[in-house]
Amino acid sequence: MEILILAIVLAVVVLGAAGWLVVGSRRRGSVAPPPPRTPVEPGVGEDAAALPEAPRRGVETVDLPDAAAPPAEAPAVPDTVEEAPPALDVPEPTAGRLVRLRAKLARSQTTFGKGLLALLSREHLDEDTWEEIEDTLLTADVGVAPTQELVERLRTRVKVLGTRTPAELRGLLQEELLALVGTDYDRSLDTAKRTDGRPATVMVVGVNGTGKTTTTGKLARVLVADGRTVVLGAADTFRAAAADQLQTWGERVGAHTVRGPEGGDPASVAFDAVKEGIAEGVDTVLIDTAGRLHTKTGLMDELGKVKRVVEKHGPVDEVLLVLDATTGQNGLVQARVFAEVVQITGIVLTKLDGTAKGGIVVAVQRELGVPVKLIGLGEGPDDLAPFDPAAFVDALIGD
Structure with a gap:
């Protein structure tokens, strides 16, 4: 009887083991294989290989600093880096x-x-x-x-x-x-400091496109070449580029430029320029005004206002009208209107190089009764020359 019971127990155990094997194999067969792993670049993230351990040096192999030696001083670092001022131009002498x-x-x-x-x-x-x-x-x-x-x-x-x-x-x-x-005109520029210490004031006026701002910058070079000190007034507030251009001309010869906000009151800028010139004790203040059409009554009235405001400091010593020589007789109409608004004291003829209109010198003097004092003969910085009638006529006739 005991033998029979033992045999039954063994049979149950064997059958259970066989069933477990069958079920396990079925389960293993139904599970999908895992997806292939994306290769990872070596040395990145968790896959990075461990760095080899560097050999350690003992205390006896390390060079220790000498205790008696003074500590090395750190190089001094300046708080601010001073930029060298730009080299100033040396204008050519006006004589000759x-x-x-x-x-x-x-x-x-x-x-x-x-x-x-x-x-x-x-x-x-x-x-x-x-x-x-x-x-x-x-x-x-x-x-x-x-x-x-x-x-x-x-x-x-x-x-x-x-x-x-x-x-x-x-x-x-x-x-x-x-x-x-004409040889009887006074063609000198009144640019010397007044006896009371006030600087001479020069206004530069003209229509658009005559080269007025450039002429003002070149005139600053003429004055510096003759030993004058200058302050520039950028009263052309309608064009920001005009103020930038005038400031560049001034920086080349060491002349300070007074400017205001774009679209600001040009009379205020002109007033401040003369005030600055008085404070600095310079010889001459050059005021560049905005170009304006002679047919625009409002703009011409504004030019008169600029002159009146400047005269609160004292009389305006020179009012130079810039004319484009290539416009010929048309420039005389412009000149006539400007002369009615502000008292013109001299003419600057620009773009006289490369033109057969040299006779405009005679015509404009006859029309306005004022002399040509300066002529522009090129685009170079020193191509503005004081007008010398004898040299001019001699150059026109040639050898």
Whole structure:
């Protein structure tokens, strides 16, 4: 009986084990294999390989600092880095500038000088030749009345002269043109400090596009070259670029520029510029005004206001009108209106290089009764020259 019970127990155990094996195999067969692992770059994250342990040095192998030696001082670090001031330009001397710039008048020579000499050198000076001489002068913008005067004087002197050698004709034309340009004008710039210590005040006016701001900057160089100290007033508040440009010109020669907010009151800027000039004790204050069309009544009235406000410090010593020589007779209309609003004391003719309109010097002086004091003969910083009638006429006629 005991043997039978033992056999039954063994059979149950065997059958249970076989069933467990079958179920386990089925379960293992139904489980999907795990997805392949994405390879990880070596040395990143948890997969990083352990660094090899560096050999350790004992105390006896380490070089210890000498206790007697003073500690090394750390290099001193300056609190602020001072930038070296930019080197100032040295403007060319104004004496003889017009002579040096003689080549700039080469194109003017063709019509205004050499053309006249060629006509006067003809063997027979008939009426057709004299008409050509008149046309040449009118084309050069001398003006109708000055042209008629010059032709009449030339007719009389050529008739009296009789023989006409090239040297005689050149001398004759030079004398007559010099008389036409005028030698009795006071062409000096009133830029010296007043006896009461107030700086001389110079306003620069003109229409848009005549090169007014550039002329103001170049004039600062002219004054510095003559030993004057200068403060610039950027009263053209309509264009931020104008104030930036004027400040750049000033920085080149060490002149301080007073400027205001864009769109601000130009009269206020001009007033502050003169005030600054008085405080600094400079010789001259140059005020660059905004370009304005002569037909705009409001803008012209504003220009008059600028002058009146500046005069609270004292009289304005110079009012220079900048004219573009290439505009010819059209510039005379502009000049006339400006002269009515502010009292013009001198003319600056720009862009006279490369133009056959040299006669505009005669016409504008006749129109306004004020002299040409400066002429611009190029785009270089020192291409603004004091006007010398003799050198000008000599350059026009040529050798």
